[in-house]
Amino acid sequence: MAAQIWGSEKRARRRREISAKIAQMPELHDSKPLPFMTREEKIMESARKLTILTEKMGQIIDPTDPAELYHLNNEVLGLEGNPMALHGVMFIPALSAQASDEQQAKWLPRALRREIIGTYAQTELGHGTNLQNLETTATYDLATQEFVLHTPQITALKWWPGNLGKSSNYAVVVAHMIIKAKNYGPHPFMVQLRDEKTHEPLPGITIGDIGPKMAYNIVDNGFLGFNKYRIPRTNLLMRHTKVEADGTYIKPPHAKINYSAMVHVRAYMLTGQAIMLASALNIATRYSSVRRQGQIDKSQPEVKVLEYQTQQHRLFPSIARAYAFQFAGAETVKLYEHVLKEMKSGNVSLMADLHALTSGLKSVVTYQTGEGIEQARMACGGHGYSMASYISEIYGVAIGGCTYEGENMVMLLQLARYLVKSAALVKSGQSSKLGPLVAYLGVKSEPTSLIDRIPNSGFTEYVKTFQHVSKRQTLKAADMFFGLMEKGEKREIAWNKCSVELNRASRLHTRLFIVEAFVRRVNEIADIRIKEALTDLLHLHVNYELLDIASYALEDGFLSASQLDYIRDQVYLYLGKIRPNAVSLLDSWEFSDIELRSVLGRRDGNVYENLFKWAKSSPLNKTDVLSSVTQYLKPMMEKARL
Ligand SMILES: CCCCCCCCC/C=C/C(=O)SCCNC(=O)CCNC(=O)[C@H](O)C(C)(C)COP(=O)(O)OP(=O)(O)OC[C@H]1O[C@@H](n2cnc3c(N)ncnc32)[C@H](O)[C@@H]1OP(=O)(O)O
Numbered sequence: 001m002a003a004q005i006w007g008s009e010k011r012a013r014r015r016r017e018i019s020a021k022i023a024q025m026p027e028l029h030d031s032k033p034l035p036f037m038t039r040e041e042k043i044m045e046s047a048r049k050l051t052i053l054t055e056k057m058g059q060i061i062d063p064t065d066p067a068e069l070y071h072l073n074n075e076v077l078g079l080e081g082n083p084m085a086l087h088g089v090m091f092i093p094a095l096s097a098q099a100s101d102e103q104q105a106k107w108l109p110r111a112l113r114r115e116i117i118g119t120y121a122q123t124e125l126g127h128g129t130n131l132q133n134l135e136t137t138a139t140y141d142l143a144t145q146e147f148v149l150h151t152p153q154i155t156a157l158k159w160w161p162g163n164l165g166k167s168s169n170y171a172v173v174v175a176h177m178i179i180k181a182k183n184y185g186p187h188p189f190m191v192q193l194r195d196e197k198t199h200e201p202l203p204g205i206t207i208g209d210i211g212p213k214m215a216y217n218i219v220d221n222g223f224l225g226f227n228k229y230r231i232p233r234t235n236l237l238m239r240h241t242k243v244e245a246d247g248t249y250i251k252p253p254h255a256k257i258n259y260s261a262m263v264h265v266r267a268y269m270l271t272g273q274a275i276m277l278a279s280a281l282n283i284a285t286r287y288s289s290v291r292r293q294g295q296i297d298k299s300q301p302e303v304k305v306l307e308y309q310t311q312q313h314r315l316f317p318s319i320a321r322a323y324a325f326q327f328a329g330a331e332t333v334k335l336y337e338h339v340l341k342e343m344k345s346g347n348v349s350l351m352a353d354l355h356a357l358t359s360g361l362k363s364v365v366t367y368q369t370g371e372g373i374e375q376a377r378m379a380c381g382g383h384g385y386s387m388a389s390y391i392s393e394i395y396g397v398a399i400g401g402c403t404y405e406g407e408n409m410v411m412l413l414q415l416a417r418y419l420v421k422s423a424a425l426v427k428s429g430q431s432s433k434l435g436p437l438v439a440y441l442g443v444k445s446e447p448t449s450l451i452d453r454i455p456n457s458g459f460t461e462y463v464k465t466f467q468h469v470s471k472r473q474t475l476k477a478a479d480m481f482f483g484l485m486e487k488g489e490k491r492e493i494a495w496n497k498c499s500v501e502l503n504r505a506s507r508l509h510t511r512l513f514i515v516e517a518f519v520r521r522v523n524e525i526a527d528i529r530i531k532e533a534l535t536d537l538l539h540l541h542v543n544y545e546l547l548d549i550a551s552y553a554l555e556d557g558f559l560s561a562s563q564l565d566y567i568r569d570q571v572y573l574y575l576g577k578i579r580p581n582a583v584s585l586l587d588s589w590e591f592s593d594i595e596l597r598s599v600l601g602r603r604d605g606n607v608y609e610n611l612f613k614w615a616k617s618s619p620l621n622k623t624d625v626l627s628s629v630t631q632y633l634k635p636m637m638e639k640a641r642l
């Protein structure tokens with residue numbers, strides 16, 4: 001099963017080998033539990049481990065393999081981030097995709113050797129979503145052949161970029177490029193921020209940390225201002241766009257090609273979300289098989305809480321989602337790598353499809369991951385609320401994904417643009433022009449679902465039902481939009497008036513894609529035992545998801561009330577079938593205790609001993625009487641006693 005999750009036997013084996021090596025290297029372990037550290041201590045601890053990793057990485061992993069590097073980071077540095085998180089996730093991908101060969105030769109080897117640390121600075125205090133209204137300017141000075149970066153007012157301060165505040169000395173900065181008074185829109189520039197020897201900010205640069213956040217606090221998300229700060233013309237990233245010495249602008253082959261670093265993260269973050277969801281579920285499911293509370297049959301001893309149907313219903317559909325996200329994420333990364341290769345050789349025809357797909361997936365996956373992790377926390381009762389579970393940290397980090405790389409609602413609306421265009425093709429009889437991801441919009445649907453009548457249809461009848469509701473909602477929202485315009489409403493106003501309905505279509509379309517990715521994977525599996533276990537999980541998935549969106553299928557009678565009862569029964573049937581495998585389905589992800597960082601969810605199951613030991617090590621327990629008591633509470637009580 002681990003091979004299914006991680007993509008191959010080899011990858012699963014390498015993960016195990018890497019975890020085993022790390023277990024033998026105490027210098028790479030947290031020196032004390034992260035929840036007991038201040039933010040400054042955590043940052044120091046992370047930098048300490050990061051530098052050891054830089055020295056010893058070659059002994060532990062193949063540093064050219066991104067999957068191995070990712071696992072190493074998760075084990076050693078953990079999910080709260082690290083001082084070079086953005087360096088790998090965005091800075092290097094931005095240079096790789098957007099710098100010319102000559103620029104790459106100059107900067108990439110230095111970045112890869114970690115001579116310099118970089119980040120991606122795009123979002124500003126006043127604007128994150130609407131990139132067209134970013135305010136930082138890069139004005140070309142023809143006389144010196146330099147760009148002059150400037151922050152015209154407080155809202156133009158770069159705000160949020162990870163590791164910008166304290167760690168990075170370089171950044172890819174996005175600024176509006178102005179040449180001879182003409183604004184060419186946002187473009188990426190390579191900018192040195194700090195002196196390479198002293199790490200002091202360079203003259204003309206204001207920079208710092210934006211303060212603590214809900215989670216991710218090892219990352220120094222930062223602010224950055226420029227005061228007429230000059231960089232050479234050749235620091236504009238010039239793989240796709242060029243500015244010649246005389247100011248001549250050569251436009252890129254696709255208007256949004258400079259957005260590639262964002263698409264990169266949107267594609268790769270899906271499996272990251274799956275891992276966080278599976279981690280929280282691993283903790284909650286292990287704990288639920290240790291925790292005994294109450295009886296189902298009063299004549300019997302107390303049961304493990306995992307025996308309760310409500311507990312299973314709370315956890316198991318999310319287990320199915322974690323697998324589904326992992327499989328859909330793997331497909332998306334494959335597509336992304338393909339499109340990137342094509343883009344590098346000038347073929348941009350697949351960019352729109354990839355943008356639509358990743359926009360929808362990042363939104364649905366991050367939202368449902370957040371939901372699933374929060375359910376996992378509640379499933380642990382009181383102990384879930386303790387930082388000893390570590391679930392609250394996983395939750396805080398995971399839901400950051402609802403916001404970064406494009407706010408979820410906004411990204412769903414990007415997918416909706418694509419869906420509406422596709423609906424227009426269907427309406428004008430041009431269904432043959434539909435891309436493969438939306439081809440179902442052009443297929444005539446049956447009048448009613450056959451879900452309960454062809455139970456051995458594989459998952460075909462389920463997929464058809466998802467297709468039906470997605471198609472119907474897409475065409476309905478598009479009709480609403482076109483209808484408003486026909487009545488004379490301006491396009492943008494009509495769009496806004498339909499946007500809730502449009503986003504519903506985007507979610508349904510994305511959920512269909514996730515179901516199909518899960519079905520595709522299960523169909524590919526040869527090993528019968530693995531196939532059986534995953535088929536059960538897939539049964540739970542399709543039935544649970546369909547129940548969740550049933551109102552769309554009931555509206556037009558595609559599903560009947562009795563079919564809904566059938567679907568519900570299937571959910572309960574598969575909850576029971578999955579119960580014996582539940583812990584294994586999560587243990588198959590093979591998270592080590594070091595990686596999980598959860599006292600509650602450790603592999604040994606010694607929950608109570610571990611919790612007591614953990615509580616005793618709390619810094620508050622170093623002394624029996626705290627100074628807050630001697631200084632304030634004791635005098636207060638004494639005064640009251642007089
Ligand atoms: C590893 C895990 C660790 C995880 C570790 C993670 C660390 C966290 C790091 C976080 C980093 C960040 O957040 S970095 C900052 C991220 N910021 C964002 O994501 C900003 C979100 N905003 C945007 O992306 C854009 O502004 C967007 C909303 C798409 C609107 O852009 P525009 O205004 O330029 O464009 P629009 O007018 O809406 O659309 C014009 C057309 O362009 C198309 N278009 C837009 N973007 C496109 C794109 N990327 N590719 C192709 N086409 C695109 C649209 O579909 C439209 O097509 P037609 O319909 O055909 O016209």
Ligand SMILES: Cc1cc2nc3c(=O)[nH]c(=O)nc-3n(C[C@H](O)[C@H](O)[C@H](O)COP(=O)(O)OP(=O)(O)OC[C@H]3O[C@@H](n4cnc5c(N)ncnc54)[C@H](O)[C@@H]3O)c2cc1C
Binds near residue numbers: 086122128405408
């Ligand atoms: C943990 C974290 C890490 C980050 N890292 C980086 C980084 O490394 N580099 C970087 O540059 N940035 C980074 N960011 C910033 C991030 O990319 C932005 O916060 C994000 O793109 C959302 O933009 P915003 O903050 O402007 O939200 P807003 O756009 O102000 O969103 C506020 C509300 O307005 C709604 N809204 C806005 N526009 C529309 C619209 N057109 N239609 C409908 N509704 C709309 C949204 O849906 C939302 O409900 C990070 C953010 C976080 C939280």
